[in-house]
Amino acid sequence: MRAIVLALLFSVPAMADSGRCLVEAARKQIGVTVLYDSGYRRIPYPNGDVPQERGVCTDVLIRAYRQLGVDLQVRVHEDMSAAWQAYPKNWGLRRPDSNIDHRRVPNLGTFFKRKGKSLPVTPSAKDYVPGDLVTWRLPSGVPHIGIVSDKKTAAGVPLVIHNIGQGTQEEDALFVFTLTGHYRYAPEDLRPCGR
Numbered sequence: 001m002r003a004i005v006l007a008l009l010f011s012v013p014a015m016a017d018s019g020r021c022l023v024e025a026a027r028k029q030i031g032v033t034v035l036y037d038s039g040y041r042r043i044p045y046p047n048g049d050v051p052q053e054r055g056v057c058t059d060v061l062i063r064a065y066r067q068l069g070v071d072l073q074v075r076v077h078e079d080m081s082a083a084w085q086a087y088p089k090n091w092g093l094r095r096p097d098s099n100i101d102h103r104r105v106p107n108l109g110t111f112f113k114r115k116g117k118s119l120p121v122t123p124s125a126k127d128y129v130p131g132d133l134v135t136w137r138l139p140s141g142v143p144h145i146g147i148v149s150d151k152k153t154a155a156g157v158p159l160v161i162h163n164i165g166q167g168t169q170e171e172d173a174l175f176v177f178t179l180t181g182h183y184r185y186a187p188e189d190l191r192p193c194g195r
Contacts, residue, residue: 005118006052007080016021017192017193018186019132019186021068021190021191022064022130022131022147023149025064025065025068025193026147026168026195027149028067029060029161030073030168031167032052033054033055033163034053034167034168035053036054036055036163038056040099041099045073046067046073046074048073049062049066055163056143057144057145057146057164058103058108059103059163060162060163061108062103063146064147065185065190066149068191068192069189069191070190070191072108074106075102075115077098077102079115080101080107080112081096084096087101087107088106090106101154103143105145108133109143110143111167112185113183115185115187116183116186119182121182123175125156125175126156127182129174130148131147132147132183132184133183133184134147134179134182134184135180135181135183138164138177144177145162145164146160146161146165147160147162149161153169159171159172159173159174160173
């Protein structure tokens, strides 16, 4: 029992540190990724990316995780290849596509449920910690994703880092749209900040 308590005590700071690192990595994209571009592109595999000055909401996460040594392009592609039936079929594909699958919000939500931790969606700001991943349904019906920041509004609501049309931004958007998912993904091989 004592070993379990000690393990839990040491894992909480590690999770908090990984969240802080993810936020720092995402924040580095502000002013670099200045365009929203949802066009399909053929990209290399692994470590494929569209030009840094452009991207979509998912690219914020993909680039932040890559700075910490985790390639979501590879991880999502491998998991989709192994468990195709678990993933949405919204695009009429018959097999995984390493050019785009990791750049689709529903696929990332499925991946985070399978390989990370799915948390309750609540209206309480205190339930969202730095580095948490959240998904929304925009009024147009389009899914969206972002990273919970360590900065908060005067009312204590965490900001989010995302790209909703004008490049990577950090803003008060957590409760602006309908929340559909809340996740934590901190794999054991996630590199600490500064390495």
